[in-house]
Amino acid sequence: MNAGGSLFFTPLRQLAAKVRARQVSPVALAEESLRRLDTHGRKLNAVVTLAGDDAIAAAREAEREIRRGRYRGPLHGIPYGAKDLLATKKMPTTWGAAPYRNQQFSYDATVIRKLADAGAVLVSKLAMVELAGGMGYNNADASFTGPGLNAWNTGFWSGGSSSGPGSAVAAGLVPFAIGSETVGSIITPAAFSGVTGLRPTYGLVSRHGAMALCWTLDKLGPLARGADDCALVLAALAGKDEADPTTVTPPRAPRPPRVRPRIGVLKGATEFVQSEVAKNFEDSLAVLARFADVTRDVALADLPYGLCAGTIVDAEGGSAFIELIESGGIRELQAKSDRYGGYSSVMTPAVDYLHAMRLREKMRAPMEALFGRYDALAAPSRASVAYPIGVDFDKTWPELAKGRPANFVSAIGSLISAGNLVGWPAISMPNGFGQEGLPTGLHLLGGPFRETDLAAIGREYQRRTDFHLRRPPGYSKEGEAFGAPAMAAATFTSSSSLSPPAARRDGGRSDVRSP
Amino acid sequence: MKKTRRSILKAAGAISALAAVPLPAQTPTPAPSAPGTLAKLARERYGKFLTEEELALMDEDMASLERRSARLRGYKLANGEEPAVDFSAVRR
Numbered sequence: 001m002n003a004g005g006s007l008f009f010t011p012l013r014q015l016a017a018k019v020r021a022r023q024v025s026p027v028a029l030a031e032e033s034l035r036r037l038d039t040h041g042r043k044l045n046a047v048v049t050l051a052g053d054d055a056i057a058a059a060r061e062a063e064r065e066i067r068r069g070r071y072r073g074p075l076h077g078i079p080y081g082a083k084d085l086l087a088t089k090k091m092p093t094t095w096g097a098a099p100y101r102n103q104q105f106s107y108d109a110t111v112i113r114k115l116a117d118a119g120a121v122l123v124s125k126l127a128m129v130e131l132a133g134g135m136g137y138n139n140a141d142a143s144f145t146g147p148g149l150n151a152w153n154t155g156f157w158s159g160g161s162s163s164g165p166g167s168a169v170a171a172g173l174v175p176f177a178i179g180s181e182t183v184g185s186i187i188t189p190a191a192f193s194g195v196t197g198l199r200p201t202y203g204l205v206s207r208h209g210a211m212a213l214c215w216t217l218d219k220l221g222p223l224a225r226g227a228d229d230c231a232l233v234l235a236a237l238a239g240k241d242e243a244d245p246t247t248v249t250p251p252r253a254p255r256p257p258r259v260r261p262r263i264g265v266l267k268g269a270t271e272f273v274q275s276e277v278a279k280n281f282e283d284s285l286a287v288l289a290r291f292a293d294v295t296r297d298v299a300l301a302d303l304p305y306g307l308c309a310g311t312i313v314d315a316e317g318g319s320a321f322i323e324l325i326e327s328g329g330i331r332e333l334q335a336k337s338d339r340y341g342g343y344s345s346v347m348t349p350a351v352d353y354l355h356a357m358r359l360r361e362k363m364r365a366p367m368e369a370l371f372g373r374y375d376a377l378a379a380p381s382r383a384s385v386a387y388p389i390g391v392d393f394d395k396t397w398p399e400l401a402k403g404r405p406a407n408f409v410s411a412i413g414s415l416i417s418a419g420n421l422v423g424w425p426a427i428s429m430p431n432g433f434g435q436e437g438l439p440t441g442l443h444l445l446g447g448p449f450r451e452t453d454l455a456a457i458g459r460e461y462q463r464r465t466d467f468h469l470r471r472p473p474g475y476s477k478e479g480e481a482f483g484a485p486a487m488a489a490a491t492f493t494s495s496s497s498l499s500p501p502a503a504r505r506d507g508g509r510s511d512v513r514s515p
Numbered sequence: 516m517k518k519t520r521r522s523i524l525k526a527a528g529a530i531s532a533l534a535a536v537p538l539p540a541q542t543p544t545p546a547p548s549a550p551g552t553l554a555k556l557a558r559e560r561y562g563k564f565l566t567e568e569e570l571a572l573m574d575e576d577m578a579s580l581e582r583r584s585a586r587l588r589g590y591k592l593a594n595g596e597e598p599a600v601d602f603s604a605v606r607r
Contacts, residue, residue, distance in 0.1 A: 136576075216599070245606060303590075304586070304587065304590060307583060307586060307587055308587075310583065311583065311587060314580075326560075326561070328561070328563070328564035330564075331564060337572070339565075339569060340561075340565055340569045340572055340573045340576070341576065343557050343560075343561045343573055343576065343577075344557070344573070344576035344577055344579070344580045347553055347556070347557055347577065347580060348580065349584060351588075352583075352584050352587050352588070354598050355587050355588060355590070355592070356587060357598035357599045357600060358592050358596050358597065358598045358599075359587075359590055359592070360598070360599040361596065361597060361598060361599040362592070362596060364599075
């Protein structure tokens with residue numbers, strides 16, 4: 001079996017089956033992942049710190065347990081990366097920011113501990129936009145590790161603020177990664193990097209040990225190849241945690257996902273978007289309509305979603321980083337606009353914050369009413385493909401601004417803000433390609449604690465499409481991108497002599513389906 | 516005065532940055548050429564950390580903040596409409 005590249009592009013459930021059957025060695029997987037991260041990951045500016053020997057030790061333990069028949073579940077022996085805002089006691093936790101590059105915690109974040117309990121192997125802390133973007137960055141070069149480069153075209157950004165998780169999954173450096181979202185930081189890198197990202201309901205996943213930017217909006221969730229992968233990872237992360245009082249025990253699902261889900265299409269979702277984004281979205285709707293009831297022109301209540309999200313992030317972020325800001329420490333940040341952006345955050349009036357929080361409460365009822373009629377709302381994840389490196393965001397894709405009325409409010413932006421403000425789950429799935437060969441994404445917002453709905457719709461959509469299985473150029477052929485006889489080294493046989501000969505039967509054949 | 520993305524987003528009511536949401540086309544009212552009230556206060560507090568260019572950009576941020584504040588307060592709420600804060604007298 002030659003799997004160096006293939007294994008890391010394999011759906012997680014299939015990879016887990018190979019690990020469980022001892023056809024694939026967790027040690028070899030970790031070694032290969034570390035090697036890829038150290039080479040390609042560094043070129044993509046996706047890596048902050050490699051776990052090295054600790055990862056190998058964890059993989060050896062996983063391998064021993066599996067050999068003894070103590071199989072913990074589908075993440076056992078699977079390598080993964082974590083956005084570098086999650087505390088880890090064995091590695092620094094830099095928050096992507098130079099002032100914190102030597103920061104060391106004495107404990108693991110709850111999600112790191114939960115994944116360890118599930119047998120997953122942490123191989124790398126992954127790059128991120130400094131302070132998760134809280135200081136108002138306006139350029140991809142907003143991390144002390146450099147701009148996150150897109151695996152599909154390195155002249156473009158991988159998205160943010162979970163930039164490393166996006167590009168590391170896209171390039172097949174890890175099968176999955178953990179990112180975070182305050183307002184769009186999982187959805188965006190998933191869309192720009194052509195991977196699947198699942199933002200959970202607020203309170204479903206513990207934030208203990210995660211950098212706080214905005215404690216009423218921050219959420220942690222997986223980025224992986226497919227919706228099913230994300231659901232598997234989320235199952236390991238979810239649950240009440242005494243260390244995070246905002247976590248809840250998820251309510252028992254009152255019903256399984258509908259056989260024929262009801263999907264509302266956000267009104268105005270394709271206004272002032274790139275033509276490829278609009279076309280890919282229409283194609284996605286046609287696919288969804290094969291198994292769902294799709295209703296057009298569904299509008300959100302007329303409320304100031306972006307205005308509220310911005311105010312809340314500024315106020316909470318300003319408070320969370322007040323010492324750094326008021327000491328002038330933000331001068332050490334990478335992005336030019338981050339070196340003064342925090343000053344307006346700390347000047348946000350308390351009354352504005354409370355007004356935004358009162359409006360936020362007002363958003364709940366109309367959203368609940370909407371989700372009495374629909375199981376999900378659909379829109380393109382982003383209006384454009386990824387932004388070019390070296391160009392300020394407000395100067396990218398200028399054609400999108402042509403003819404736009406002065407009072408235009410982006411429906412796509414409103415959906416991202418609204419979904420985060422009410423704390424409901426969302427998924428972004430790759431749905432095609434646009435300019436410069438860059439991916440586009442399909443965004444679905446679900447009801448509270450209805451991740452099962454999103455996963456079910458996602459599985460059906462991805463059963464009918466192959467965008468989530470495609471590989472960036474340079475990673476498309478086995479071993480080509482990695483320069484090593486990878487899979488020969490990625491079986492129990494070579495590392496630990498446990499693999500039966502049948503393990504190599506599939507020859508690294510890719511698993512791509514026709515659309 | 517140079518418009519920053521942050522200032523545009525603030526004025527247009529979009530989020531501060533984070534995931535760099537789609538850029539609204541709305542053009543903010545031109546910033547005043549002289550620092551406004553908030554900008555003056557910000558200069559007094561934080562000016563020592565900033566270059567002249569950064570001071571000018573911060574002024575624009577503060578002007579945007581004032582515009583955002585005015586827009587936000589334009590959404591009227593009834594006295595009984597409470598914020599989305601789940602305070603508890605005991606730790607849950």
